[in-house]
Amino acid sequence: MKRSMAIEPTLLFIDTWGWLVLADSKDPAHQDAVAARRLHRTFVTTDYVLDETITRLFARCPFSVAQAFVEGVFNAKESGALTIESITPGRFAKAWKLRLRYRDKPQISFTDFTSFVVMTELHVPHVLTSDSHFVKVHLGFRILP
Secondary structure, eight states, rough: OOOOOOOOOEEEEOOHHHHHHHHTTSSSHHHHHHHHHTEEEETEHHHHHHHHHHHHHHHSHHHHHHHHHHHHHHHHHTTEEEEOOOHHHHHHHHHHHHHHTTTOOOOSSSHHHHHHHHHHHHTTTEEEEEOOOHTTTTTSSSEEE
16 A cells, blocks of 8 residues: 555644745745645644744734734634744743753754753644744654645
8 A cells, every 4th residue: 555645634733934935925834835735634833933923924914914813813813724832931941940850952942942841741743934043843744744
């Protein structure tokens, strides 16, 4: 039996890069990001990732465009298509332990470490990002697109 090279529809973590590319139809990676998102039924992100995303969107887009995109994200949450995970004190502590463990990788952001914690806890294999840090930690994450 021939194995399919297609990605099975699973939970997808959306990182800041993913949100920003999805928001910008002129970004060269936009169509690939949209296609990768379509392969998944359910999405997850964190409040820390959304903090970064909202800050960057309002800095680079017209106010009405940023507002509409962020409200679309919140609507996805209300419809059940998106889960927004909170970085609790326990998750923060786990991220801090990862920060100490990966002392040889000072360029990885603390937000990324919190994302690694959530992805590990929820067994999320795929992440919509261009950030190679998700692979460099060797926790089994696969970058899309």
